[in-house]
Amino acid sequence: MSKAVEFVKINKHFPGAHVLKDISFSVEEGEVTALLGENGAGKSTILNILHGVYPEYEGDVLLHGKKVQFRNPNQAIVEGKISKVHQETLIVRDLTVGQNVTLGHEPTKGFFIDYAKMHRDVNAILTDLHCNFRSEELADKLTSGQMQMMAIARALYHKSNIISLDEPTASLSIRETEALFDVIKQLKAQGVTILYVSHRLEEIFRICDKAVIMRDGEYITTLEVAKTTRDELIHAMVGRAVSAVASRNLPCMASDEVVLKAENLTGPTGFKDVSFELHKGEILGFFGLVGAGRTETMRAIFGADMITGGKVFMKGKRIPTGSWNTSKALKAGIGLIPEDRKTQGFMKLSSNTQNISISSLEDYANAFGFLSDDKKLKNAEHFFKELEIHPNKPEYLTLNMSGGNQQKVILARWMSTKVDIIIFDEPTKGVDVGAKAEIYRLMEEMIQNGKSIIVISSELPEVMGLSDRIIVMGEGKVNAVLNRGEYGTSDQMLDYAIGG
Amino acid sequence: MKNFVNKYKRELVVLLATFGMGLIFTVMNPNFMRVSNIITILQQMVLNGVLAAGIMFAIITGGIDLSIGCTFAITGIVTASMAVKGINPWLAILAGLAVGAVLGAFNGFLVTGLKLQPFIATLGTMSLYRGIAYVITGGMPVTGVPSVYRNIFNGRMFGNVRWYILVMIIIFILIHIMLSRTRTGDYLYAVGDNEEAAKLSGVNVVKVKYVAYIVCGICSAAAGLIMLASLGSAESTAGLGYETNAIAAAAIGGTRMAGGRGTAFGTFVGALMLAVLRVGMVVINVDSFWQYVVTGIIIIVASYFEFIQQDIANFLARRRAAK
Numbered sequence: 001m002s003k004a005v006e007f008v009k010i011n012k013h014f015p016g017a018h019v020l021k022d023i024s025f026s027v028e029e030g031e032v033t034a035l036l037g038e039n040g041a042g043k044s045t046i047l048n049i050l051h052g053v054y055p056e057y058e059g060d061v062l063l064h065g066k067k068v069q070f071r072n073p074n075q076a077i078v079e080g081k082i083s084k085v086h087q088e089t090l091i092v093r094d095l096t097v098g099q100n101v102t103l104g105h106e107p108t109k110g111f112f113i114d115y116a117k118m119h120r121d122v123n124a125i126l127t128d129l130h131c132n133f134r135s136e137e138l139a140d141k142l143t144s145g146q147m148q149m150m151a152i153a154r155a156l157y158h159k160s161n162i163i164s165l166d167e168p169t170a171s172l173s174i175r176e177t178e179a180l181f182d183v184i185k186q187l188k189a190q191g192v193t194i195l196y197v198s199h200r201l202e203e204i205f206r207i208c209d210k211a212v213i214m215r216d217g218e219y220i221t222t223l224e225v226a227k228t229t230r231d232e233l234i235h236a237m238v239g240r241a242v243s244a245v246a247s248r249n250l251p252c253m254a255s256d257e258v259v260l261k262a263e264n265l266t267g268p269t270g271f272k273d274v275s276f277e278l279h280k281g282e283i284l285g286f287f288g289l290v291g292a293g294r295t296e297t298m299r300a301i302f303g304a305d306m307i308t309g310g311k312v313f314m315k316g317k318r319i320p321t322g323s324w325n326t327s328k329a330l331k332a333g334i335g336l337i338p339e340d341r342k343t344q345g346f347m348k349l350s351s352n353t354q355n356i357s358i359s360s361l362e363d364y365a366n367a368f369g370f371l372s373d374d375k376k377l378k379n380a381e382h383f384f385k386e387l388e389i390h391p392n393k394p395e396y397l398t399l400n401m402s403g404g405n406q407q408k409v410i411l412a413r414w415m416s417t418k419v420d421i422i423i424f425d426e427p428t429k430g431v432d433v434g435a436k437a438e439i440y441r442l443m444e445e446m447i448q449n450g451k452s453i454i455v456i457s458s459e460l461p462e463v464m465g466l467s468d469r470i471i472v473m474g475e476g477k478v479n480a481v482l483n484r485g486e487y488g489t490s491d492q493m494l495d496y497a498i499g500g
Numbered sequence: 501m502k503n504f505v506n507k508y509k510r511e512l513v514v515l516l517a518t519f520g521m522g523l524i525f526t527v528m529n530p531n532f533m534r535v536s537n538i539i540t541i542l543q544q545m546v547l548n549g550v551l552a553a554g555i556m557f558a559i560i561t562g563g564i565d566l567s568i569g570c571t572f573a574i575t576g577i578v579t580a581s582m583a584v585k586g587i588n589p590w591l592a593i594l595a596g597l598a599v600g601a602v603l604g605a606f607n608g609f610l611v612t613g614l615k616l617q618p619f620i621a622t623l624g625t626m627s628l629y630r631g632i633a634y635v636i637t638g639g640m641p642v643t644g645v646p647s648v649y650r651n652i653f654n655g656r657m658f659g660n661v662r663w664y665i666l667v668m669i670i671i672f673i674l675i676h677i678m679l680s681r682t683r684t685g686d687y688l689y690a691v692g693d694n695e696e697a698a699k700l701s702g703v704n705v706v707k708v709k710y711v712a713y714i715v716c717g718i719c720s721a722a723a724g725l726i727m728l729a730s731l732g733s734a735e736s737t738a739g740l741g742y743e744t745n746a747i748a749a750a751a752i753g754g755t756r757m758a759g760g761r762g763t764a765f766g767t768f769v770g771a772l773m774l775a776v777l778r779v780g781m782v783v784i785n786v787d788s789f790w791q792y793v794v795t796g797i798i799i800i801v802a803s804y805f806e807f808i809q810q811d812i813a814n815f816l817a818r819r820r821a822a823k
């Protein structure tokens with residue numbers, strides 16, 4: 001077999017950081033190769049170099065043995081026959097599927113776009129991929145799984161023979177994930193080389209042939225997936241043995257005291273008649289499929305979205321749902337760690353210190369009531385140490401930190417406040433195994449300190465391993481409330497989620 | 501000191517460039533560096549500086565306020581009418597500032613309550629407020645403002661310097677403190693940077709935006725009061741097109757048009773640069789039309805500098821790493 005991609009001594013610098021150090025490895029043609037490593041290991045950076053997003057770097061990139069240097073992603077797609085399917089698929093919502101797939105390279109007839117040919121070509125690809133949507137449909141109507149397929153169709157439209165998938169299953173339902181795997185197998189059979197980035201190790205074992213391991217900007221090794229174990233993989237990624245399995249190691253702290261109670265909660269964002277109780281010291285899990293209304297319910301309780309019906313009680317006191325907002329929720333003692341860090345989690349132009357202090361500014365005032373930068377910094381330094389945030393640079397922009405460390409910065413924000421109910425929405429999405437284990441540990445410590453936690457998760461092992469009780473939601477409603485010990489198997493949980 | 505340089509890199513570069521421009525003008529006409537001329541420059545920058553300080557607040561939150569010139573006019577008219585009637589001038593000033601606050605709050609309501617795009621909302625109030633100014637005056641100027649009012653701003657303190665220069669400096673100091681040392685300041689930057697993240701951090705976004713537009717309105721009112729004092733009359737056409745110069749001053753001083761960044765110091769320096777340019781052109785006898793050409797070039801260069809700053813930083817990082 002020949003080499004589809006070869007990296008030779010790649011070095012890449014960002015202001016103040018050497019992010020790729022002498023990276024050399026190759027990817028065999030027609031194989032599915034996983035790119036593994038913790039957040040900040042340099043996976044995204046090397047992919048961005050491959051796809052022409054970062055045109056400036058040191059070292060050589062070879063495609064099929066020929067040296068290439070792309071100036072931009074478009075050139076990589078058109079001349080290099082190499083495409084990337086993004087984590088958050090980039091689409092133009094107001095255009096049709098066909099227009100999205102062919103965007104910038106539409107078939108033309110004279111001056112005009114040849115729509116008939118466009119739809120014919122695109123539909124042929126969609127049929128090939130066994131997609132249940134058509135080229136003529138509006139992209140806006142697609143589910144996230146279908147959008148992923150559309151992005152793959154786009155790669156095939158450009159006759160790409162190398163395709164990178166960056167966390168493709170992060171927002172897919174289980175059925176969509178299966179469909180995606182089928183397509184990957186099919187592409188592989190057609191001789192397409194696939195680079196696959198994911199934090200979900202089960203997926204690596206299911207579909208990948210090789211795994212390239214990176215750590216701290218360095219290439220570590222390439223493992224044959226069939227001949228390796230889960231623990232070996234993790235060990236190579238993290239450089240130490242880590243248990244990434246969600247489990248409870250400290251005693252259960254749940255009491256009978258109800259700190260938060262929802263009664264028949266209803267809102268326009270997609271939840272109806274939701275009732276539940278959160279006990280002091282409890283970790284309450286919310287499981288459901290994508291779109292089950294879990295995030296929407298919690299956002300409303302936190303004051304971010306409207307509540308149109310039902311009641312919410314905090315520590316026995318009814319909250320005024322009509323005039324509820326996030327700043328009142330913060331004062332009342334609820335915090336929320338959102339699902340999507342980049343768009344909802346942190347301020348992009350702000351340093352870590354600023355991002356940590358924003359919810360607890362009143363604590364950093366000096367004798368005259370003016371804010372003190374020193375006090376903010378001291379608080380940030382404290383949490384950098386306690387949460388082992390890496391690199392230990394409170395003055396860096398949070399934007400430039402890796403995913404797991406960004407999550408810790410947001411965690412530090414809420415730990416700086418006096419809130420005692422914290423809602424974690426998909427706390428380990430896009431977070432590497434090392435940071436995952438630490439986040440689980442921190443959650444356990446929080447309940448030891450008398451706080452109460454709600455955790456929304458689509459990962460069954462996570463929600464089953466962590467929770468004292470689990471509430472299963474489906475289509476905006478509560479389908480089941482399960483105590484620890486009644487969880488049953490994964491299949492039974494899924495049955496509840498689907499509404500069985 | 502090193503901290504200060506780091507924090508205000510952009511502002512200091514603009515300040516240096518302003519000094520550089522001043523030097524060029526001095527070489528061409530030595531009168532430029534005379535104390536009396538420097539005072540003239542400061543006087544020239546007052547109106548634009550105060551307006552720019554206000555509009556910066558709207559811009560920091562990711563918005564804009566196109567109605568500042570109209571608020572400026574209405575305030576002048578209201579205060580002038582009161583002063584002419586012999587009402588205590590301090591009461592008239594207070595009333596003028598209150599009008600500015602109310603007009604600003606209405607902008608805030610359109611942006612937060614009705615969730616209109618700030619550009620469109622204030623484009624609407626720009627016409628609405630101007631219309632109100634015409635309607636209440638019937639298009640006639642309000643004249644004969646007593647000197648007891650005018651002297652408050654227009655009188656001279658030590659060294660023959662007019663009071664309104666001190667007023668402007670105080671406004672900038674207050675704004676600096678507000679932006680860098682209070683919770684509201686941090687919230688303003690957070691909302692402009694990432695509104696959703698700010699909201700999910702427990703920031704009352706609606707309140708913060710109201711504050712921004714109200715401060716903007718009060719600053720426009722303050723500028724209107726100063727204008728009234730120096731002219732002695734108020735006109736409904738006052739302040740036409742002033743918003744463009746105010747935006748220019750804020751932009752040159754490093755205020756990010758998409759929100760989240762901007763300092764009092766920067767906007768001061770931006771307004772100073774425009775004033776140096778305006779006065780300098782006169783001193784070296786260049787046709788005033790050229791002033792527009794040069795101002796335009798400076799805005800473009802200043803924005804481009806922002807753009808290439810990242811490249812320069814990258815380059816330096818590589819150099820350092822290579823060593």
